[in-house]
Amino acid sequence: MTTERTLGGFLRHRGVSRRAFLKFCSAMASMMALPASSVTALAEALEQARRPSVIWLSFQECTGCTEALTRSNAPSIEGLIFDFISLDYHHTLQAASGAAAEAAREEAMHENDGQYLLLVDGSIPSVKAYSTIAGISNLDMLKEGAAGAAAIIAIGTCAAYGGLPKADPNPTGAMSVEEIVKDRPIVNIPGCPPLPLAITGLIAHYLAMGVMPELDRLGRPLAFYGENIHDRCYRRPFYDRGLFAETFDDEGARRGWCLYKLGCKAPETYNACAQIKWNQGTSFPIQSGHGCIGCSEPNFWDKGGIYDSVAMGQFGSGPKIAVAASLGAVAGAGAAVLARGKKHKTETELDSDD
Amino acid sequence: MSTRLVVDPVTRIEGHLRIEAQMDGNRIQSAYSSGTMVRGIETIVRGRDPRDAWAFVQRICGVCTLVHGLAGVRAVEDALDYPIPPNAELIRNLMVAAQYVHDHVMHFYHLHALDWVDVVSALSADPKATSELAQSISRHSKSSPGYFADVQQKLKGFVESGQLGIFANGYWGHPAYRLPPEANLMAVAHYLEALAWQREVAQLHAIFGGKNPHPNLVVGGVPCAISIDSGNQSGTAVDMVGLERVRSLIAEMHAFVEQVYLPDTVAIAGFYKDWFQMGEGVGNFMCYGDFPANGFGDRSSYLVPGGVILDRNLSDIREVDLNAEGEIQEFVSRSWYAYGGGKDAGLHPYAGETDFDYTGPEPPYQQLDVDGQYSWLKSPRWRGRPVEVGPLARVLMLYATGHERTRELADATLASLDLPLDALYSTMGRTAARALETQIMVEAMDGWFDRLLANIRGGDLRTFNETLWDPSTWPSTARGVGHLEAPRGALGHWIVIEDGRTANYQAVVPSTWNAGPRDAGGQPGPYEAALQGHDLADVDQPLEILRTVHSFDPCIACAVHLTDPDGEEVLRIRAR
Numbered sequence: 001m002t003t004e005r006t007l008g009g010f011l012r013h014r015g016v017s018r019r020a021f022l023k024f025c026s027a028m029a030s031m032m033a034l035p036a037s038s039v040t041a042l043a044e045a046l047e048q049a050r051r052p053s054v055i056w057l058s059f060q061e062c063t064g065c066t067e068a069l070t071r072s073n074a075p076s077i078e079g080l081i082f083d084f085i086s087l088d089y090h091h092t093l094q095a096a097s098g099a100a101a102e103a104a105r106e107e108a109m110h111e112n113d114g115q116y117l118l119l120v121d122g123s124i125p126s127v128k129a130y131s132t133i134a135g136i137s138n139l140d141m142l143k144e145g146a147a148g149a150a151a152i153i154a155i156g157t158c159a160a161y162g163g164l165p166k167a168d169p170n171p172t173g174a175m176s177v178e179e180i181v182k183d184r185p186i187v188n189i190p191g192c193p194p195l196p197l198a199i200t201g202l203i204a205h206y207l208a209m210g211v212m213p214e215l216d217r218l219g220r221p222l223a224f225y226g227e228n229i230h231d232r233c234y235r236r237p238f239y240d241r242g243l244f245a246e247t248f249d250d251e252g253a254r255r256g257w258c259l260y261k262l263g264c265k266a267p268e269t270y271n272a273c274a275q276i277k278w279n280q281g282t283s284f285p286i287q288s289g290h291g292c293i294g295c296s297e298p299n300f301w302d303k304g305g306i307y308d309s310v311a312m313g314q315f316g317s318g319p320k321i322a323v324a325a326s327l328g329a330v331a332g333a334g335a336a337v338l339a340r341g342k343k344h345k346t347e348t349e350l351d352s353d354d
Numbered sequence: 355m356s357t358r359l360v361v362d363p364v365t366r367i368e369g370h371l372r373i374e375a376q377m378d379g380n381r382i383q384s385a386y387s388s389g390t391m392v393r394g395i396e397t398i399v400r401g402r403d404p405r406d407a408w409a410f411v412q413r414i415c416g417v418c419t420l421v422h423g424l425a426g427v428r429a430v431e432d433a434l435d436y437p438i439p440p441n442a443e444l445i446r447n448l449m450v451a452a453q454y455v456h457d458h459v460m461h462f463y464h465l466h467a468l469d470w471v472d473v474v475s476a477l478s479a480d481p482k483a484t485s486e487l488a489q490s491i492s493r494h495s496k497s498s499p500g501y502f503a504d505v506q507q508k509l510k511g512f513v514e515s516g517q518l519g520i521f522a523n524g525y526w527g528h529p530a531y532r533l534p535p536e537a538n539l540m541a542v543a544h545y546l547e548a549l550a551w552q553r554e555v556a557q558l559h560a561i562f563g564g565k566n567p568h569p570n571l572v573v574g575g576v577p578c579a580i581s582i583d584s585g586n587q588s589g590t591a592v593d594m595v596g597l598e599r600v601r602s603l604i605a606e607m608h609a610f611v612e613q614v615y616l617p618d619t620v621a622i623a624g625f626y627k628d629w630f631q632m633g634e635g636v637g638n639f640m641c642y643g644d645f646p647a648n649g650f651g652d653r654s655s656y657l658v659p660g661g662v663i664l665d666r667n668l669s670d671i672r673e674v675d676l677n678a679e680g681e682i683q684e685f686v687s688r689s690w691y692a693y694g695g696g697k698d699a700g701l702h703p704y705a706g707e708t709d710f711d712y713t714g715p716e717p718p719y720q721q722l723d724v725d726g727q728y729s730w731l732k733s734p735r736w737r738g739r740p741v742e743v744g745p746l747a748r749v750l751m752l753y754a755t756g757h758e759r760t761r762e763l764a765d766a767t768l769a770s771l772d773l774p775l776d777a778l779y780s781t782m783g784r785t786a787a788r789a790l791e792t793q794i795m796v797e798a799m800d801g802w803f804d805r806l807l808a809n810i811r812g813g814d815l816r817t818f819n820e821t822l823w824d825p826s827t828w829p830s831t832a833r834g835v836g837h838l839e840a841p842r843g844a845l846g847h848w849i850v851i852e853d854g855r856t857a858n859y860q861a862v863v864p865s866t867w868n869a870g871p872r873d874a875g876g877q878p879g880p881y882e883a884a885l886q887g888h889d890l891a892d893v894d895q896p897l898e899i900l901r902t903v904h905s906f907d908p909c910i911a912c913a914v915h916l917t918d919p920d921g922e923e924v925l926r927i928r929a930r
Contacts (some may be wrong), residue, residue: 051517060393062911063368064416067567070460071553078549082508086517091365095468095524097900098361104523128717129690130710131391133370134362137717164395164413171394171710193416193567234588245579248572248818253579256589278565282557282599283591285564290577293409293570301398306406 025208042208051083052207053112054119055105056090057145059138060131060165060174061122065156066092068193072200073280080200084207088116091133102134109148117206118149123158123165124180126173142180151185151212152177155199157295160188160219167301178219187212188219192295197276198224218298220270229266229292232274235259245289253289263307264291271296356383358721359890361899362390366465368417369910371869373899374724375885380893385878385885386724387869389731389914392690392710399859403825404430404851405573411847411861412568415912419567420453420559421840422861422912425847428650430573433834433851437649439816442575444806445562447645448600449569450838451795451802452558455607457841458745458792459615461907463541463548466785469901470622471533471541474526477510479535487536491621494613496547505543525895532625541622544614551610558603561596575818580810597807604803608796611789619789620767623782630773632888633781633902635880636740639663639747640674640867642846644839645798657798658748658839659755662736666779668754674736676835676846679705684732684862687874690714691732698874700735703848703860704833708732730914733870733879734862742880743843743867744906745788746778752794759797763790781884784905825854840864842909865913868906881906 025042029035058066070077081087087094088108089101096104108116120142128137146152154177157163165174178186189198202221205213213221230236238244238258245252245259258264266274269292273284285292291307294300304310359382362372370391376383399410407430412423424446431438481503488497512518525531533541556566562578563569570577581589590596623630643653643660653660661671675681683700686693692711693699701707713727722728733740741747752760753775767786768777777783822828831852838845843864850858870879878886881903888898 051515051519053517058370060391062413062416064413064419064567067416067419070549071556071566073553076550076553078546081519082512086519088517088519088522090520091363092368093464094365094520094522095473096522097363097365098896100523100525100895101363101365107522125392127712129712129714131370132717132719133390135715135717135719140718164398164410165393167398167410169397171397172392174393192413247820247823248575248577249579249816254581254583254589254815256581273565279557279560280553282560283564283596284560285570287588288560288562288564288570288578288591290564290570290572301410305403306409307403 051086053088053108053116054085054203055088055108055116055145055149056119056121057138057141058091059120059122059124059142059159060172061156061158063092064193065121065159065199066090068191068196069199071279072196074197075200075204077200080203085117085203098134109145113148115150116148117203118145118152118184119155120152120159120177121155123162123174123176125165126175130172139180142177146181146184149184151187151206152181153199153202154178154186154188154219156194157190157192157298157300160190161298163192164301166299185212186219187215187221189224190218190220190296190298191271192293194296195224195272195276195278198272216270220296224272225270225296227270227272227275229269229271229274229286230264233266233286234274235286248289256287259286259289259291261309262291263305263309265294265297265300265303265310266292267310269294269297359893359896360721361896364900364903364908366468366900366904367908367910368415369908369912369914371903371908371910372722373881373885373903374722374728375896375899376724377890377893380890382885382888382890382899385882385899386722386728387731387871387879387881388722388729389869389910391911392730392914393911396859396861399856402856403854404433404849404856405823405825407849407856407859408571408573411859412571414861414863415909416567417457418453418840418842418909418912420449420563420569420571421838421845422847422863423568423571424450425836425838425840425845425861426849427571427573428836428838429834429847429849430836430851431650431834432836433832433849434822434828436574436819436822437651438575438819439814440649441580441806441809441814441817442819443646443649444802444809445576445578445817447802448799448806449559449562450644450840451799452555452603452607454795454841455611455792456552456555458788459548459610460552462615462619462785462789463545465907466904467541467545467622468524469897469904470531470626471538471545472526472528472531473509473521473524473538473542474513475531475533475535476506476539476542477513477535479506479539481506481539484536484539487621488540492613492617494617496543502539502543505546506539509542525897528895528897529891530897533622534625537621537625541618544618547614548610551606555603555607555610558600561591561600564591572818574820574823575816577818579817580815582810582815597810601803604796604799607799611792611796616789616793619786620770623786624771626782627771627773629782629901630771630777630780633784633884633905634779635742635884636878637664637666637779638736638739638741639750640736640741640743640844641747641751641839642674642676642837642844644837659751661751661755662741663747663750663754664739666776668750671751671754676837681737682734682846682862683738684734684866685873686732688727688871689729689732690727700738703835703846703862704850704858706848706858706860729871731866731870731910733873734867735873738875740870740873740877740879740883741867743864744784745791745841745843746784747843748839749787749791750778752791759794760790763793781902781905788907828854842907842912843867863909863912865906865909869908869910869913881908
């Protein structure tokens with residue numbers, strides 16, 4: 001592999017300065033809760049890589065996850081797809097159509113066999129004719145793509161857990177990726193859609209470290225899904241004081257009081273919306289007056305009405321445990337990974353590879 | 355010799371679209387449009403709280419994010435005769451208009467441009483000449499020779515890496531690409547700029563709706579309370595800081611549309627004037643109307659009027675009634691559904707029924723049976739006729755009804771290209787109409803925002819009407835239709851409410867009107883009609899098909915849906 005073909009050489013060729021590159025690496029390290037000392041290792045790992053091939057398959061989906069990807073700011077969508085990965089198949093963005101598009105998918109799978117990252121959005125119907133691409137069923141295309149993938153990222157609640165198509169009565173027999181693929185590492189990035197940073201951050205992490213980060217029992221990276229939204233909500237003090245909005249534009253609503261009585265699902269939802277927020281930190285659902293609908297949790301569509309309050313007993317379970325596990329990831333304690341029975345390398349193993 | 359050409363997947367769209375074309379040599383004899391994915395969202399909504407429906411149906415599409423949610427909200431409000439406060443109407447107008455601006459710009463640069471722009475050709479452009487070109491058409495500030503040299507250098511590095519990513523296997527060098535290298539380089543630069551720009555302007559939805567994609571809505575108003583008195587304590591995102599941000603976002607939208615999108619569209623169109631002569635479609639156009647100035651119930655106050663234009667006749671606008679049984683109907687004679695009353699019946703959405711009845715080939719397959727059923731899309735018709743919906747329909751409607759600004763913009767644009775009004779009935783006309791209406795939208799946003807601020811200054815903070823929130827206040831049965839002018843065209847959601855639950859739900863969406871298959875009488879849908887007669891320079895690289903299909907801005911996840919009012923799923927799979 002020549003220097004020119006590596007990511008480091010490529011970035012210099014494209015005019016990305018060493019300083020900007022290191023800044024990106026340290027931002028990523030900080031985002032994924034890695035120690036500052038890992039930045040150099042990250043930079044070295046990244047610089048030696050050819051831009052990794054990424055194949056994105058869209059099944060029973062609404063393209064909201066792709067739209068979320070394009071809202072990513074750090075790394076930006078343009079930075080990601082032109083500087084850091086080679087996005088070799090992606091229906092919404094790729095130039096080629098028809099046979100030329102399918103040829104791109106096949107070439108990418110062939111040339112990067114065992115190496116490419118497979119991204120999937122949308123659920124997969126059990127009846128093949130309910131969703132096809134180029135005459136091929138989603139089921140067959142997923143299996144073919146998974147076979148040569150180094151790892152799979154199920155993006156959005158539909159790919160991760162079945163999502164909306166799987167909601168009762170599941171008219172098409174929709175399934176999640178992990179219900180179908182059993183022999184590849186899978187990371188779930190749920191959300192309807194997921195936080196853009198969770199998508200690009202995970203890709204960046206994988207790119208730099210060569211492994212997936214630590215996951216919770218639902219296959220979600222703890223760095224993004226380790227904390228409870230209610231616990232991190234800026235309105236939490238009002239909950240503690242018993243101050244609630246009773247309707248959408250009463251005095252409480254205008255003062256930013258807790259939305260618990262309007263059905264907010266934050267107490268049972270694990271995601272980073274309250275910290276990272278949406279659209280470059282502009283707002284998040286609760287800050288704009290509507291309760292969280294719990295979109296990063298499995299089967300959230302069937303867990304009761306959007307405006308029904310959640311049961312009090314569920315409050316606050318787990319966040320402290322999750323934080324501890326997240327820190328554990330840095331030390332290489334891969335409990336969550338082992339629990340899932342996936343053959344992930346831990347960060348410690350990566351270090352020893354170096 | 356007659357051969358079948360298949361384009362699947364059609365990329366740079368939303369959803370799963372397949373085009374099959376029966377070829378006579380290099381000419382398309384007849385074209386067939388097929389949606390190849392189905393989910394069944396309307397069945398999922400049945401039995402649930404109508405106040406929740408918007409969140410489910412919003413997920414019909416994440417590109418048209420917002421609009422299906424709003425149609426679902428309006429359907430319930432129409433059924434309950436549920437008025438909303440003026441501020442909520444203004445905020446909805448701002449959010450829908452922001453959706454147009456965001457969506458249309460992304461469509462032009464990221465979905466459609468590569469049909470006209472040869473990325474590889476940009477490598478041989480002269481940056482200085484590119485700068486001169488850019489400065490001759492716009493006062494956009496990023497136009498120096500150094501800027502374009504930088505973009506070109508980055509592109510060069512990308513191409514030389516040998517990893518072309520999203521640009522791999524494009525039809526680069528195709529004889530139908532006609533832009534000079536400098537115009538290609540300018541367009542590539544703006545492709546990248548638009549990616550960064552769209553990320554910023556999507557913040558408007560985040561302020562009012564908490565996030566984008568899929569901002570939040572609520573039946574009875576908007577969920578975002580206006581937080582004026584919270585001082586330095588965080589109330590809601592819609593405080594004075596948030597509102598100032600909205601003002602600056604509108605300015606950012608305005609600047610980009612006026613200085614980049616519109617001039618680029620006209621410049622590119624100037625090199626493809628023959629594309630103003632083909633790709634018309636069916637010659638019938640329909641709008642439901644939207645953007646009220648005086649409450650949604652007052653249709654006369656809409657910025658975009660409703661109506662139907664038949665056979666290009668702009669002097670005779672027919673009224674459209676969304677509740678009339680004989681007007682809007684869906685047919686399934688060429689779709690993979692069964693109707694209780696037989697394959698040839700047409701059903702109004704209130705009476706809509708859909709049972710899966712897949713009669714196509716078992717996957718993997720090479721060809722569909724285009725003489726039988728070939729799509730998961732139904733065929734909607736207005737009084738039995740196929741109609742086109744979307745930007746071209748709206749611009750024609752505004753033009754026909756004497757909207758001054760539309761006339762001024764359309765006349766000036768056509769004059770600058772030395773083209774008659776009839777040139778709009780075409781592939782490039784559709785693309786130009788989209789840019790023109792985006793300009794109209796950014797201009798309208800200023801007015802709605804000023805009115806919102808004036809209301810707030812006058813002490814009116816109301817954003818939500820609580821009176822009918824509680825389902826115990828509702829009649830035992832009710833039905834209504836929520837309509838919208840979505841970026842891709844006329845959108846209607848029909849709901850039947852019984853005892854506080856959703857008894858039936860049906861969405862008839864823009865891309866179903868445009869991308870639907872033939873009907874019982876064999877009349878092709880707009881995509882199919884538009885593609886007929888196209889000559890392809892190279893049948894192995896059917897760039898011309900992409901141009902015309904993309905000019906409609908397909909959204910296929912939207913277009914496929916189902917209802918099942920009897921609660922019985924009739925499922926027949928027949929492999930052929």
